[in-house]
Amino acid sequence: MTRTTVTMTPDLQAYVLEHNRPRPDDVLRDLAEETARAQGAQAQMQIGPEQGAFMTLLTRVVAPRLAVEVGTFTGYSALCIARGLPEGGRLLALDVSEEYTAVARRYWQRAGVDDRIDLRIAPAIETLRALPRDAQIDLAFLDADKSGYIGYWEEIVGRMPPGGVVLADNVFAGGLVVESDADLDEGGEGSGMAESIKAFNAHAAADDRVEIAMLPIGDGLTVARRV
Numbered sequence: 001m002t003r004t005t006v007t008m009t010p011d012l013q014a015y016v017l018e019h020n021r022p023r024p025d026d027v028l029r030d031l032a033e034e035t036a037r038a039q040g041a042q043a044q045m046q047i048g049p050e051q052g053a054f055m056t057l058l059t060r061v062v063a064p065r066l067a068v069e070v071g072t073f074t075g076y077s078a079l080c081i082a083r084g085l086p087e088g089g090r091l092l093a094l095d096v097s098e099e100y101t102a103v104a105r106r107y108w109q110r111a112g113v114d115d116r117i118d119l120r121i122a123p124a125i126e127t128l129r130a131l132p133r134d135a136q137i138d139l140a141f142l143d144a145d146k147s148g149y150i151g152y153w154e155e156i157v158g159r160m161p162p163g164g165v166v167l168a169d170n171v172f173a174g175g176l177v178v179e180s181d182a183d184l185d186e187g188g189e190g191s192g193m194a195e196s197i198k199a200f201n202a203h204a205a206a207d208d209r210v211e212i213a214m215l216p217i218g219d220g221l222t223v224a225r226r227v
Helices: 010-018 026-045 049-062 076-084 098-111 124-130 146-157 173-178 181-185 191-205
Strands: 066-070 090-095 117-121 139-142 165-169 210-215 221-226
Touching: 010 049, 026 049, 026 076, 026 098, 049 076, 049 139, 049 165, 066 076, 066 124, 066 146, 076 090, 076 098, 076 139, 090 098, 090 124, 098 117, 124 146, 139 146, 146 165, 146 191, 173 191, 191 210, 191 221
Parallel strands: 066 090, 066 139, 090 117, 139 165
Antiparallel strands: 165 221, 210 221
């Protein structure tokens, strides 16, 4: 019998965080609390603390000279990546919202990582296309508009050296990726996002430039390594 993933209850999440090192500190906790308080339902766009710990650890393993984040929101994931960067490593953070990223800037400064982050307020696809073709992106995190994932993927993977890693968030689309296309075509909340994510998942899985593991972290996290 294939074992399924255990449901992440609040008690189990607390247990997970208790056994992570490092645990979320005051900066991350305050950022999460401010986001939840100020953004309401939009706060669900923020990654969970266990995913943040994983991303910091993975960044330290990859040791990227250049990391890229597509979709920064209030800055939690960028802060987690920035803390894992090696000496001289940089994070290029891409977003279109001055409002959300103003919160991010405050917390990056408080954490002492603002000098490692280059925030660009512009459509991410334009910024990516403007990068030199020989720019080497060692680590990337996709967490923006789902309809743009395939375009972001192509711009990033084509600039990755062997061993480069791409993370793509929300690849479960709230569980809707297992719904039939006919059911999604009937519409309903999240159906458009699910269609985009299903198309992206198929595109990434068929890309022979990478090896992929899709993990049940949060709303699904794909980890791809450039071969």
